Amino acid sequence: xNFKKQFKEGLITQNPVLVQLLGMCSxxxxxxxxxxxxxxxxxxxxxxxxxxxFIAMLRKIIPNEVRIACYVxxxxxxxxxxxxxxxxxxxxxxxxxxxxxxLIVVNCIILGRAEAFANKNTVAASxxxxxxQGLGYTAVLVVMCFVRELLGSGKLVGVQILPTSxxxxxxxxxxxxxxxxxxxxxxxxxWALAKKDKKKEETKQ
Amino acid sequence: MSxxxxxxxxLGAILTNNFIFSQFLGCCPFLGVSKxxxxxxxxxxxxxxxxxxxxxxCYGVNIILVKLGLDYMQTLAFxxxxxxxxQFVEMFLKKSVPALYTALGVYLPLITTNCAVxxxxxxxxxxxxxxxxxxxxxxxxxLGFLLAIFLFAAxxxxxxxxxxxxxxxxxxxxxxxxxxxALAFMGFSGLQVW
Numbered sequence: 151x152n153f154k155k156q157f158k159e160g161l162i163t164q165n166p167v168l169v170q171l172l173g174m175c176s177x178x179x180x181x182x183x184x185x186x187x188x189x190x191x192x193x194x195x196x197x198x199x200x201x202x203x204f205i206a207m208l209r210k211i212i213p214n215e216v217r218i219a220c221y222v223x224x225x226x227x228x229x230x231x232x233x234x235x236x237x238x239x240x241x242x243x244x245x246x247x248x249x250x251x252x253l254i255v256v257n258c259i260i261l262g263r264a265e266a267f268a269n270k271n272t273v274a275a276s277x278x279x280x281x282x283q284g285l286g287y288t289a290v291l292v293v294m295c296f297v298r299e300l301l302g303s304g305k306l307v308g309v310q311i312l313p314t315s316x317x318x319x320x321x322x323x324x325x326x327x328x329x330x331x332x333x334x335x336x337x338x339x340x341w342a343l344a345k346k347d348k349k350k351e352e353t354k355q
Numbered sequence: 356m357s358x359x360x361x362x363x364x365x366l367g368a369i370l371t372n373n374f375i376f377s378q379f380l381g382c383c384p385f386l387g388v389s390k391x392x393x394x395x396x397x398x399x400x401x402x403x404x405x406x407x408x409x410x411x412x413c414y415g416v417n418i419i420l421v422k423l424g425l426d427y428m429q430t431l432a433f434x435x436x437x438x439x440x441x442q443f444v445e446m447f448l449k450k451s452v453p454a455l456y457t458a459l460g461v462y463l464p465l466i467t468t469n470c471a472v473x474x475x476x477x478x479x480x481x482x483x484x485x486x487x488x489x490x491x492x493x494x495x496x497x498l499g500f501l502l503a504i505f506l507f508a509a510x511x512x513x514x515x516x517x518x519x520x521x522x523x524x525x526x527x528x529x530x531x532x533x534x535x536x537a538l539a540f541m542g543f544s545g546l547q548v549w
Contacts, residue, residue: 171526174386175470179379219438222467226431236429249477252430256468258383326541329534333527337528341522 153278154233160282166259167290167332168339173259176250177291178328184307187295188288189243193236193251195284197228198260202280205268212269221264226255259287294331298322361491364484368495371544374471376537381471385504386529388462395508396501397458403497405444405466406475410493413476429486433476434467441467462486471500503540507533513538 166172180186204224205212212220233251236244236332244251254260264284269277299305303320304312321327374380381402388398413433420426445463448456455465466472475496479489510532519528 171386172383175379175382178382222434222438223431226434230427230430233430249474249481251378252477253470253474254436255430256470256473258468261468321538324541325379326534326537328379329530329537333523333530333534334373336530337520337523337527340524340527344522 156275156278156282157285160279160284160286161289161344162286164283165286165290165339166262166283168285168306168336169343170259171336172262173257173287174332176253176257177287177294178325178332180247180250181291181294181298181331182302182323183246184292184351185243186246187291188318189236189240190247190250190292191284191288193232194254194257194259195281196286197232197254198263198284198287199277199280200228201225201260202263202268203273205264206271206273206276209269213219217269218261218265221261222255225260225264229254238325259283273349283287290335294335297331298327302327361488363515364488364492365495366546368492369499369502370540371546373499373503373540374474374496375500376533377541378474380474381469381500384462384465384469385500385507386533387527389504389508389511389529392505392508392512394458395464397455398462399497399501399504401444401459401463402466402469402471402500403494405437405441406472406497407490407494408440408501409433409472409476410479410489411486412436412440414479414484414489417480424536428479429480430473433473437472437476438467456534471496507536510536 160166164170167174167177176190176194180190199219201224205221208220208224232242232254236247236251263279267279271279282350294307300311301319304310304314304316304318321332368374372378375382375385384398384402389395413436415425416432416436417429420428420432425432441464444466445456448459448463475493479492482492483493511529514528514532517528523531
């Protein structure tokens, strides 16, 4: 088990959103303010880590034929816990994330990591994987929120940042902005990875 | 409840509040299965069918849950109902329409994890729709998905030949295209039924 490698994979080379292209619905839908992005990212991080641990523990017991159904039940259980906790302690956040909190159940990242990682690896490795992938997801959300909130409304966390003479690019806060912003981010990522590969090849020669 | 309400719900689900372009529900299959028009239409039809059925069944399940005071178990119950339904649709298609079954292939079981299906069930509860309204919302929501994925697949087939910057190849350019389509769909947002 290599913590450093997993961390790098989760955040950059195997980033769940930008490279594996998973869980894009929520990424585009809720990234209109930093608080939303952080709340969603941390919720997914917690659920992903817990479900990874649980599924890794049960990986020898769950029969292969019905594994997807079992994973979904485990994930739905944790999602319900988080949903109830948010409702009790952070009702404002729960309201602004709305239907996307229960929809974490069908977020491909969690099911994808259960299938690709947790059912083949030890509990500790799966826990680390959950944290790293969750951090990668949160990082992307925060970057998207930052761009969309700052340029779309001129504010960050409700505080005016850009001078009031700046006309907000309202487009970015609208659904359109989600598509455009994520598309550009993925393009930047592809560009950076391609450049890195090229450099590696050059040093080899 | 009148015909006007149903019409307003349908109009909203298909155009003004399109599941993909304004609510971001069901983006994964929208981006994943839209490389060819045929499969895109097949997927759209299957999703419409499952969304209609899921709205009807989840309405019933929700009533039972509320009676038992277990409504916090909604998410868990709904996802199980949907998984069961998809399995059932799969068996039904395999027996009666094998051609469509082979065409949809792996995408059929994946409808379970389509957030549009679970989303419609949850939104029905949130909006307090009655049985008929729920079913209408489910079916028209599915039709909106079908419209979006069909248009998108048609554009994407042409995109194959586009000469875009190399780093935009594949997903990024598809997302930008979807963004521009969402912009077009925003033009419907003034529509109202009165």
